[in-house]
Amino acid sequence: xxxxxxxxxxxxxxxxxxxxxxxxxxxxxxxxxxxxxxxxxxxxxxxxxxxxxxxxxxxxxxxxxxxxxxxxxxxxxxxxxxxxxxxxxxxxxxxxxxxxxxxxxxxxxxxxxxxxxxxxxxxxxxxxxxxxxxxxxxxxxxxxxxxxxxxxxxxxxxxxxxxxxxxxxxxxx
Amino acid sequence: xxxxxxxxxxxxxxxxxxxxxxxxxxxxxxxxxxxxxxxxxxxxxxxxxxxxxxxxxxxxxxxxxxxxxxxxxxxxxxxxxxxxxxxxxxxxxxxxxxxxxxxxxxxxxxxxxxxxxxxxxxxxxxxxxxxxxxxxxxxxxx
Numbered sequence: 621x622x623x624x625x626x627x628x629x630x631x632x633x634x635x636x637x638x639x640x641x642x643x644x645x646x647x648x649x650x651x652x653x654x655x656x657x658x659x660x661x662x663x664x665x666x667x668x669x670x671x672x673x674x675x676x677x678x679x680x681x682x683x684x685x686x687x688x689x690x691x692x693x694x695x696x697x698x699x700x701x702x703x704x705x706x707x708x709x710x711x712x713x714x715x716x717x718x719x720x721x722x723x724x725x726x727x728x729x730x731x732x733x734x735x736x737x738x739x740x741x742x743x744x745x746x747x748x749x750x751x752x753x754x755x756x757x758x759x760x761x762x763x764x765x766x767x768x769x770x771x772x773x774x775x776x777x778x779x780x781x782x783x784x785x786x787x788x789x790x791x792x793x
Numbered sequence: 794x795x796x797x798x799x800x801x802x803x804x805x806x807x808x809x810x811x812x813x814x815x816x817x818x819x820x821x822x823x824x825x826x827x828x829x830x831x832x833x834x835x836x837x838x839x840x841x842x843x844x845x846x847x848x849x850x851x852x853x854x855x856x857x858x859x860x861x862x863x864x865x866x867x868x869x870x871x872x873x874x875x876x877x878x879x880x881x882x883x884x885x886x887x888x889x890x891x892x893x894x895x896x897x898x899x900x901x902x903x904x905x906x907x908x909x910x911x912x913x914x915x916x917x918x919x920x921x922x923x924x925x926x927x928x929x930x931x932x933x934x935x
Contacts, residue, residue, distance in 0.1 A: 663801070666804045666808065669808065670804060670807065670808065670811070673808065673811035673812070673815065674811070676811075676815050677811060677814050677815060677818065680814075680815065680818030680819060680822055681818060683818075683822045683823065683824070684818060684821065684822060684823070685823040685826070693827070699827075700911065700912035700915045700916070702828060702830055702915060702916075702918075702919040703919055703923060704830070704919050704922045704923040705828025705829055705830055705919070706828060706829050706830070706831060707828065707829075708827035708828055708829050709829070759829065762911050763911065764910065764911055764912035764915075765910050765911065765912065766910070766911040767907065767908050767909070767910065767911070768856075768905040768906065768907060768908070768909045768910070768911060768914055769907035769908065769935060771911055771914075772905070772907070772932075772933045772934070772935050773933075773935070775931070775933035776933040776935070779933055784833070785831060785832075785833065786831070786832050786931070787829035787830070787831050788829060788830045788831075788832065788915055788918070789827055789828075789829055790827070790828045790829065790830055790915060790919075791826070791827065791828070792826040792827070792828045
């Protein structure tokens with residue numbers, strides 16, 4: 621045996637790393653080695669994270685608006701869309717749904733109750749803001765498939781109390 | 794021998810600022826833009842009053858479930874729907890004809906059928922406002 625080994629000592633090598641060099645995982649081998657253990661400072665690659673943040677910030681700045689949504693849309697209603705809508709402004713909000721008529725998110729049982737509460741709002745407005753005369757402006761939200769008879773009943777009650785400037789809420793197209 | 798300097802930027806405050814900005818912008822973002830179409834009070838015309846006898850022609854549009862009717866004084870034009878949608882081309886054509894005859898007018902009265910869906914009324918109101926008829930009175934007459 622020893623004779624054989626001696627005879628082929630230039631061709632028989634002690635076993636080393638077994639994978640072919642073509643498929644060698646040099647980086648893995650390096651990490652497993654002692655050299656990698658010595659290096660303690662591991663830096664996270666933050667460039668991609670900064671990129672994501674930058675894109676997010678730009679997108680959100682583009683979506684930012686100081687006007688528009690000043691009231692919540694009832695989840696049970698789907699507003700119609702309009703091309704020529706004005707900016708939505710803050711006036712008393714009347715919502716016509718299947719469950720009834722709501723004034724500023726509080727349900728009114730009858731139209732006379734709605735009128736009563738509108739009178740209270742009018743009195744309050746005249747007391748708190750006597751310089752500006754009452755113009756009877758009100759926002760109205762209704763589902764796009766609501767029959768007009770329901771809307772007209774509410775409108776009639778509004779007009780009877782002097783709330784004649786009705787702003788029909790729409791989704792901007 | 795030249796000293797080696799670390800050329801890496803300290804990104805921690807940068808990321809902290811971005812995180813704050815993202816949070817603030819998410820909270821204040823407007824995700825659904827609301828608008829409003831305004832209607833003026835509709836004039837109530839009494840057939841016996843002297844106003845209705847004046848030369849001033851009343852322009853009105855009545856919105857039904859499947860058609861529109863446009864009234865110019867005594868004249869009437871029907872605008873039937875196409876594929877269950879408002880015939881916008883014909884409506885615009887007639888509105889532009891009205892504009893030729895009444896260039897100074899801005900008021901139109903909008904009537905609706907009781908069972909007409911709300912979105913049809915708003916679609917016509919939107920078209921009227923877009924065509925410069927800014928003083929549209931929506932009638933509450935049932």
